[in-house]
Amino acid sequence: MALEFACFDVVLAFAALFGLAAFFTLRCRVHSALSPLVSLCSISLVLAAAGVAGVLRPAVWAVYLVCFVLGAAALWQKRQDWKALCTPGAVLFWAMSAAFAVYFALRQPLFTDFDEMSFWGTAAKLTHETGGLYTVAPVSWPWQATQSPCLITLGYFVQALGRYGDWKVYLAYDMLAFACFAALLGRVEWKQYRLAVPLAAVCWCVPYFFTTYNHTIFLSTVYLSAYGDIPSGLVLGGTVALWLALREGEGPRWPVLPVLAFSALIKSNTFVLALAAAGLVAADWLLTPGTTPWKQGLVRRIGFAAACFAAPLAAYRGWGRYTLALALKNAESGGMGETSPDVVTVAINGIRMILGLPVGDYYEARRSQFYTACSDMLHQYLTSDGTLSMIGQGVVVTGLILALFFAAWLVAGQRGLRVRIGLFALFSSLCFLGYNLMLALSYGFIFKPFQAERLEDYNRYVYTYYIGWFLIALALVGLALRHAPRLDLLGHAGVLALATVMLLRVNQMVLPQLSVLGFSDAEFADRQIQQSRAEAVAAVTDGARLFYVYQGDNGLHWFTATYDFYPQIVDYSGDGGGTFGLESLRPGEDTVEGYYFHPYTEAAFAALVQSTGCEYLYLDKVDDLFRESYGGLFSDGLAAARQGETLVYHVDSLGHYSPVEMEVP
Amino acid sequence: MFRRTIKRLAALYLAAAVLFLLGCGVGCARGAYYRGRGLAGHRTLTAQDVTYQSIRPYDTDIPEGETWFVSTDTDPQLLWEGDAWVERVVLHVQQHKPATGVELYYRAPGQTEFDTRHVVYGVPDGSGGYVFDLRGQHVSGLRIDPDSVGGVLTKFDGVELNAPRPGWKAFVPTGAEGVLLALAPLTLAALWAWGEELMAGRRPKLR
Numbered sequence: 001m002a003l004e005f006a007c008f009d010v011v012l013a014f015a016a017l018f019g020l021a022a023f024f025t026l027r028c029r030v031h032s033a034l035s036p037l038v039s040l041c042s043i044s045l046v047l048a049a050a051g052v053a054g055v056l057r058p059a060v061w062a063v064y065l066v067c068f069v070l071g072a073a074a075l076w077q078k079r080q081d082w083k084a085l086c087t088p089g090a091v092l093f094w095a096m097s098a099a100f101a102v103y104f105a106l107r108q109p110l111f112t113d114f115d116e117m118s119f120w121g122t123a124a125k126l127t128h129e130t131g132g133l134y135t136v137a138p139v140s141w142p143w144q145a146t147q148s149p150c151l152i153t154l155g156y157f158v159q160a161l162g163r164y165g166d167w168k169v170y171l172a173y174d175m176l177a178f179a180c181f182a183a184l185l186g187r188v189e190w191k192q193y194r195l196a197v198p199l200a201a202v203c204w205c206v207p208y209f210f211t212t213y214n215h216t217i218f219l220s221t222v223y224l225s226a227y228g229d230i231p232s233g234l235v236l237g238g239t240v241a242l243w244l245a246l247r248e249g250e251g252p253r254w255p256v257l258p259v260l261a262f263s264a265l266i267k268s269n270t271f272v273l274a275l276a277a278a279g280l281v282a283a284d285w286l287l288t289p290g291t292t293p294w295k296q297g298l299v300r301r302i303g304f305a306a307a308c309f310a311a312p313l314a315a316y317r318g319w320g321r322y323t324l325a326l327a328l329k330n331a332e333s334g335g336m337g338e339t340s341p342d343v344v345t346v347a348i349n350g351i352r353m354i355l356g357l358p359v360g361d362y363y364e365a366r367r368s369q370f371y372t373a374c375s376d377m378l379h380q381y382l383t384s385d386g387t388l389s390m391i392g393q394g395v396v397v398t399g400l401i402l403a404l405f406f407a408a409w410l411v412a413g414q415r416g417l418r419v420r421i422g423l424f425a426l427f428s429s430l431c432f433l434g435y436n437l438m439l440a441l442s443y444g445f446i447f448k449p450f451q452a453e454r455l456e457d458y459n460r461y462v463y464t465y466y467i468g469w470f471l472i473a474l475a476l477v478g479l480a481l482r483h484a485p486r487l488d489l490l491g492h493a494g495v496l497a498l499a500t501v502m503l504l505r506v507n508q509m510v511l512p513q514l515s516v517l518g519f520s521d522a523e524f525a526d527r528q529i530q531q532s533r534a535e536a537v538a539a540v541t542d543g544a545r546l547f548y549v550y551q552g553d554n555g556l557h558w559f560t561a562t563y564d565f566y567p568q569i570v571d572y573s574g575d576g577g578g579t580f581g582l583e584s585l586r587p588g589e590d591t592v593e594g595y596y597f598h599p600y601t602e603a604a605f606a607a608l609v610q611s612t613g614c615e616y617l618y619l620d621k622v623d624d625l626f627r628e629s630y631g632g633l634f635s636d637g638l639a640a641a642r643q644g645e646t647l648v649y650h651v652d653s654l655g656h657y658s659p660v661e662m663e664v665p
Numbered sequence: 666m667f668r669r670t671i672k673r674l675a676a677l678y679l680a681a682a683v684l685f686l687l688g689c690g691v692g693c694a695r696g697a698y699y700r701g702r703g704l705a706g707h708r709t710l711t712a713q714d715v716t717y718q719s720i721r722p723y724d725t726d727i728p729e730g731e732t733w734f735v736s737t738d739t740d741p742q743l744l745w746e747g748d749a750w751v752e753r754v755v756l757h758v759q760q761h762k763p764a765t766g767v768e769l770y771y772r773a774p775g776q777t778e779f780d781t782r783h784v785v786y787g788v789p790d791g792s793g794g795y796v797f798d799l800r801g802q803h804v805s806g807l808r809i810d811p812d813s814v815g816g817v818l819t820k821f822d823g824v825e826l827n828a829p830r831p832g833w834k835a836f837v838p839t840g841a842e843g844v845l846l847a848l849a850p851l852t853l854a855a856l857w858a859w860g861e862e863l864m865a866g867r868r869p870k871l872r
Contacts, residue, residue, distance in 0.1 A: 215768075499848065507844055511766070511786050
């Protein structure tokens with residue numbers, strides 16, 4: 001396939017995005033450094049809403065069309081104002097996005113991480129291939145996919161009119177990151193390059209700086225990941241930076257609303273982050289009216305503050321109602337329904353427990369789990385056992401961020417701005433406490449005991465906040481410096497020093513050959529082999545449902561096969577990946593085989609295959625255990641599979657399995 | 666004003682360059698001293714010179730005279746004991762799947778264990794091998810981790826200590842040194858300018 005054809009959809013997406021951003025800038029007076037973030041979030045939200053309504057495919061065409069028309073009209077009518085489109089932030093966004101588009105188109109990285117296969121990547125592919133949301137796509141998962149949709153629809157937007165590619169999903173995520181960086185540069189002008197350049201360098205380092213605590217010995221997935229944790233943090237910071245820039249100049253204030261709504265639907269735990277951002281924006285607007293008397297325009301200010309909360313709340317509630325309905329429907333049809341206790345009840349009971357009030361049995365039984373999680377989290381925060389960033393554990397990161405707030409306060413000079421910075425520091429610190437409380441509640445009452453015991457994925461959850469918090473402080477430093485022209489030299493030296501230190505640390509800890517900028521093609525060799533095997537199997541199975549066997553799987557291979565074959569369906573096959581065998585041959589408990597072991601008798605295995613309605617078995621990996629247990633069901637006793645002549649067996653009407661002739665890659 | 670700025674920048678960049686070159690010069694002098702003592706010579710370690718950990722020889726269908734091994738877990742190690750002054754180490758290997766992180770740990774004389782403060786990361790040399798730039802270290806032992814994933818089939822063609830290279834390469838900054846050389850003078854220049862103006866009373870103090 002010619003490269004230019006493969007990228008045609010991305011070029012169209014860039015054109016549509018540019019059209020909408022130009023429209024926002026030229027017609028709605030949104031600064032051109034801010035319009036990419038507002039455009040990306042608006043488009044993603046509209047597509048999510050269309051997905052909920054079941055009209056995603058027509059909606060995406062309509063979105064492209066509207067973007068082109070609005071953009072063309074704005075560019076033509078306001079051609080004398082084109083200069084407004086060219087600001088440091090806007091150039092940063094478009095140049096970085098274009099560079100990454102070209103780079104990724106040439107290198108074509110692939111998904112490799114577990115959750116990319118188990119959700120993020122597969123959801124993106126399901127959405128693209130079916131033209132509807134992943135929530136309703138036909139797939140063999142027995143559970144209902146109810147995760148938040150906005151990153152998925154963003155990934156869909158970039159490639160909606162072309163062929164699906166993993167790298168296009170990465171590109172969409174990175175464009176979102178660059179849009180947040182552009183918002184952070186905000187109203188910086190060309191002549192303030194001494195501020196703009198180091199700020200941009202710091203932004204580039206941020207996703208590395210707060211997520212990497214050791215020298216990379218494996219590929220660093222920063223800027224090369226479909227997980228939602230880093231984007232959540234960047235959008236938290238980007239939202240507040242966007243607000244600061246909106247408030248700083250003439251122009252509308254509403255563009256912060258779609259971004260707030262978007263941030264509520266990035267991941268299930270980002271709703272609280274969206275509320276935190278909304279709270280910061282609302283407090284800033286309500287409590288510090290600037291030069292106007294406090295009472296003047298109070299009602300309007302209250303109205304806007306309420307809207308800041310309403311936007312994420314409406315998005316979150318809307319999605320919640322949609323997924324609840326889906327889950328109930330799924331439960332009725334024999335799948336799994338909602339199983340976790342809901343967050344609000346957990347929060348109420350957790351706070352009651354802290355206050356010493358009586359709580360229900362469920363919560364009482366988990367009292368020690370909750371308090372253990374609290375003390376473990378505190379231990380992680382305070383000691384070097386919890387090192388998670390390039391400068392150390394949480395308390396050190398907090399120190400750095402508070403130091404930045406203090407620096408912003410120092411250089412700000414004006415009393416009004418100092419009060420605002422103080423309020424941001426205070427409220428963002430309170431939000432940090434609140435976010436930690438939410439994490440502790442989750443570990444105490446939602447997670448399984450063994451997950452709580454090892455604080456599963458704690459770093460991933462907490463660094464999201466550090467990233468956002470740091471960007472908020474950095475945006476305030478930028479703002480203060482622009483309003484303190486007499487202290488610019490010292491301030492610029494400070495920002496430059498920060499950039500130097502961060503670049504140095506990133507350079508020390510992230511090897512170029514193990515980062516987005518220099519990864520080897522061989523990183524994806526295993527994935528390419530898997531894909532070629534899937535293609536070979538697909539060629540001889542004619543779209544039929546496949547029963548999947550991979551002895552020793554922990555679920556990853558099953559998820560990967562589900563992903564690679566789609567739209568051909570890989571069956572849930574017993575338990576979605578694992579090891580089949582006779583009970584008498586059960587492997588040791590402490591092995592992967594033993595942990596995910598499915599003890600079926602020969603007859604039960606045959607009945608299972610029969611019940612799934614699969615016409616073929618895809619034997620991705622069989623071992624002696626499998627041959628010994630079920631060899632009798634196969635007409636050749638699995639000889640062809642053993643000799644590497646086939647990966648596929650056909651299931652006939654009598655339930656006998658015979659080898660299918662094929663080229664095994 | 667502009668002229669002063671340029672002068673300041675020029676002075677600081679010059680100072681940085683001189684400092685860097687001095688550092689390189691000192692390195693070269695130390696290298697010469699150790700060469701004089703016979704510790705800094707070019708030598709190649711073969712499969713017989715090193716010991717292995719978490720590495721198993723691989724001898725199925727391999728051509729005569731070649732050394733192949735396979736790593737048995739995620740922490741394979743090639744170990745060498747000896748007294749040497751090491752500037753640059755080249756690991757000559759061909760690997761059959763991505764090795765991910767390839768590191769060299771070194772032990773200074775008197776140090777008993779390898780630790781993470783004495784480690785250099787390998788840079789691919791373009792032909793399958795890795796180069797470790799130690800910038801001149803007196804070592805009493807080396808440990809090379811040829812991969813970090815395990816199960817990597819590797820053709821081992823030896824380890825070169827102090828592989829010869831053009832002399833000017835000792836004066837090429839590493840990535841981190843490059844960042845410092847580029848940015849530290851800029852930062853200092855801004856501070857200097859602020860300090861000057863503060864002294865002259867043209868800038869407000871921090872309140």
